[in-house]
Amino acid sequence: MNKITIIGGGNLGKSIISGLADSDLFETNNITVVDKSKYNLIEVKEKLGVSTSQNIIESIEAVKWIILCVQPRQLNEVLKEIKDKITPNQILISTVTGTSIEEINVIVPNNKVVRVMPNTGASKKLSMTCIAANEDVKAELETVQKMFDTIGKTLIIEERLMQAATVLGASGIAFFLRFLRAMIQGGIQMGFHPHEAQIIAVQTAIGAATLVAENGTHPEREIDKVTTPQGCTIEGLNEMEHQGLSSSVIKGVMASYEKINTIK
Ligand SMILES: NC(=O)c1ccc[n+]([C@@H]2O[C@H](COP(=O)([O-])OP(=O)(O)OC[C@H]3O[C@@H](n4cnc5c(N)ncnc54)[C@H](OP(=O)(O)O)[C@@H]3O)[C@@H](O)[C@H]2O)c1
Structure with missing residues (x-):
């Protein structure tokens, strides 16, 4: 059997x-x-x-x-x-x-x-x-x-979380990839050729995810390690937040969740 x-x-x-x-x-x-x-x-x-x-x-x-x-x-x-x-x-x-x-x-x-x-x-x-x-x-x-x-x-x-798992895990692939695309576009605007910007952004994404996966740390702890006071990273991060980065991601996740609960 x-x-x-x-x-x-x-x-x-x-x-x-x-x-x-x-x-x-x-x-x-x-x-x-x-x-x-x-x-x-x-x-x-x-x-x-x-x-x-x-x-x-x-x-x-x-x-x-x-x-x-x-x-x-x-x-x-x-x-x-x-x-x-x-x-x-x-x-x-x-x-x-x-x-x-x-x-x-x-x-x-x-x-x-x-x-x-x-x-x-x-x-x-x-x-x-x-x-x-x-x-x-x-x-x-x-x-x-x-x-x-x-x-x-x-x-x-629990089965009651299966729709949420679909949004976070399955649709999540698309959400992370859209962020990756934006990083590549930023890289091109700064002067990289698209394929160079893609190599740098993809490897950086793998590195960032691996730090959290292997260290078991909260993402913000790893962010602190690359954020020099008054430096360029905090400048960029704060501008992204002023433009609504975290808020738009959470709203997007919740919109996806509301939609999945209406699909039959
Ligand atoms: N792709 C993902 O990452 C992912 C992630 C999580 C969950 N899922 C779920 O996984 C399921 C499969 O997704 P998929 O992307 O692999 O779909 P897919 O590429 O369309 O594969 C389904 C296959 O099953 C065949 N099939 C359909 N009815 C059949 C039958 N009666 N007898 C024999 N074969 C039959 C289809 O043939 P025909 O094309 O000729 O109909 C097709 O080759 C979906 O329900 C999806 O929601 C997918």
């Missing part, structure tokens, strides 16, 4: 499959990918050596874990297709944005469900993946966490 099927070998599915195939959690021939697109299947089979199928029903036979990795609008169709075939000992892991465990259990009432929310860092094994499940999944949660540890960092959260 140590077999896993991933339904949906698209952008995210491929990253998850790559992490699982590189790990020692499953033999590659015990990992099956199902997708409508034969091109996606050829790609994962050739690159990662996993099994592939275009038949959902056959692919979930005798597997313990089923990862749902299709678009939200495609989920109901997949659940309806598997509902009469799936057995109660099979665990569903849903990556699908905005669909609750309760909603999934309306169609497949007898299966344990784990929700996961990775981000696109997964393709570089640098995902932040938030994981949520009900009490009944306690025994299996550690294994699910190990699966997603193969594509980055994981955190177990």
Whole structure:
């Protein structure tokens, strides 16, 4: 039963499959990918050596874990297709944005469900993946966490925070990248060629994030270390704040959160 099927070998599915195939959690021939697109299947089979199928029903036979990795609008169709075939000992892991465990259990009432929310860092094994499940999944949660540890960092959260996790972690990639773009534009205005400005800004962003990640410090502590009294850094920082940097980021995060709570 140590077999896993991933339904949906698209952008995210491929990253998850790559992490699982590189790990020692499953033999590659015990990992099956199902997708409508034969091109996606050829790609994962050739690159990662996993099994592939275009038949959902056959692919979930005798597997313990089923990862749902299709678009939200495609989920109901997949659940309806598997509902009469799936057995109660099979665990569903849903990556699908905005669909609750309760909603999934309306169609497949007898299966344990784990929700996961990775981000696109997964393709570089640098995902932040938030994981949520009900009490009944306690025994299996550690294994699910190990699966997603193969594509980055994981955190177990309460399901009520899953929408917030989507904004902070998944949309967060776009938010940080927009700040990065602004830094590059500033660099170009000061005289750097765009590709030089990008090299400097990207490496500086990696350095800043790594300082906080590895030192475990609050960002403001690391800011203090580069802020000379009456110097150029504090001048720039204060001007950014006068222009509303922190306030606009918080307002943007909250606007995104309000929006996600209205999407169904
Ligand atoms: N991308 C991310 O970073 C990210 C992060 C967090 C969560 N998510 C969630 O992860 C899910 C997948 O996202 P994605 O970006 O990987 O989507 P995607 O690239 O569109 O991949 C989904 C794949 O599943 C296939 N598919 C759909 N219905 C199928 C069916 N009935 N049988 C077999 N294959 C089927 C699709 O084929 P067709 O294209 O032919 O329909 C497509 O190849 C979404 O629900 C998204 O909300 C994504």
